[in-house]
Amino acid sequence: MPAYSLSGQWSLYFKHAAVLAALTLSTATWAEDNPYSLNYQAQNQGNLHSLQANPEPQLFSGTRRDEDNIRMLENGYDLMGFSSFEAGEVDAEQARNHGRAIQADSILVYMKKAGGASPSSRMEVIKEAVKKGQALTEKDVAVKAGSYRYYATYWAKLPPPLLGIHVIKLVPKQSGQNDDAPTNKVSSEGVRVIAVIHGSAAEKGGVVRGDQLLSINNEKVDDAAQLSSLVRKYSGKVVKVQLERQGEPLAAEVQL
Structure with a gap:
C-alpha cells in the first residue's frame, strides 16, 4: 500500500472525528438555548x-x-x-x-x-x-x-388499556367554604370519570365522561389506585360496574 494512502486515511478519520465533535457540541448548545x-x-x-x-x-x-x-x-x-x-x-x-x-x-x-x-x-x-x-x-x-x-x-x-378511563377523586366541600354558592348534589363516593378512551372496554360498556364510578363487582372504588388494582384483578372477565349518572344509580357490564 502506498505510504500516502495510510496518511490519507488518518486525515479522513480526523476530519470525521472533528465533524462528529462539532455536531455533538452544537446539539448540546441547542439544548441549552431551547426555551422549551x-x-x-x-x-x-x-x-x-x-x-x-x-x-x-x-x-x-x-x-x-x-x-x-x-x-x-x-x-x-x-x-x-x-x-x-x-x-x-x-x-x-x-x-x-x-x-x-x-x-x-x-x-x-x-x-x-x-x-x-x-x-x-x-x-x-x-x-x-x-x-x-x-x-x-x-x-x-x-x-x-x-x-x-x-x-x-x-x-x-x-x-391499549384494560378498562380505558381516566378518573379523579372528588373531595367534599368543607363546611363554611363559600356556603352561599349554589351546590350540585353529586356523590363524593367513588371516583369521577373525566375521560373515556375511544374504543375501550369502558366505552363499549356504556361508561361516559362525568359518571361517578362507585364499585366493580360490588367492591368499592375509593381512588384511582384501588381502581387499577381491581381492573388487574378481574382482567379478562366480565365485571359489573356500579355507576352514578346525574345523581341516578346505574349499572353496566364491562368486558375487561
Whole structure:
C-alpha cells in the first residue's frame, strides 16, 4: 500500500472525528438555548415516553387547553409534561426538537400575545406628545419586538388499556367554604370519570365522561389506585360496574 494512502486515511478519520465533535457540541448548545427544554416540567412519575424507539413527534396548534387535554386522553394519550415561558418569536420546531429528546408522540403548542405596546398604541403616544409639544426619546418611538406567552404539552401514546378511563377523586366541600354558592348534589363516593378512551372496554360498556364510578363487582372504588388494582384483578372477565349518572344509580357490564 502506498505510504500516502495510510496518511490519507488518518486525515479522513480526523476530519470525521472533528465533524462528529462539532455536531455533538452544537446539539448540546441547542439544548441549552431551547426555551422549551429549559422550561420543561415533567408531570409523570413513571418516566413515560413513546412506545416507538425513535418517534417523530406530531406538532399541533392548541386551542383550548382543558378541552384539548380531554381530547388527548380520550384518544389514548397521557401527559408527559409541559413547557411554559415568555419570549419573543420562537420557532415551533424547537418544541418538536425537545419532543424528540424526551420521546414524545404528540405536542400541542399554544401562543398568545403578551406585553409590549402595539404599533397603534405607540402612534397614539407620539400624536399626544406632538399636540402637547413634548419631546420624545428614541426609546419612545422605537419599534419593540413582540413578546409572547408560550405553553406546550407533550404526550405519549399509551398501550391499549384494560378498562380505558381516566378518573379523579372528588373531595367534599368543607363546611363554611363559600356556603352561599349554589351546590350540585353529586356523590363524593367513588371516583369521577373525566375521560373515556375511544374504543375501550369502558366505552363499549356504556361508561361516559362525568359518571361517578362507585364499585366493580360490588367492591368499592375509593381512588384511582384501588381502581387499577381491581381492573388487574378481574382482567379478562366480565365485571359489573356500579355507576352514578346525574345523581341516578346505574349499572353496566364491562368486558375487561
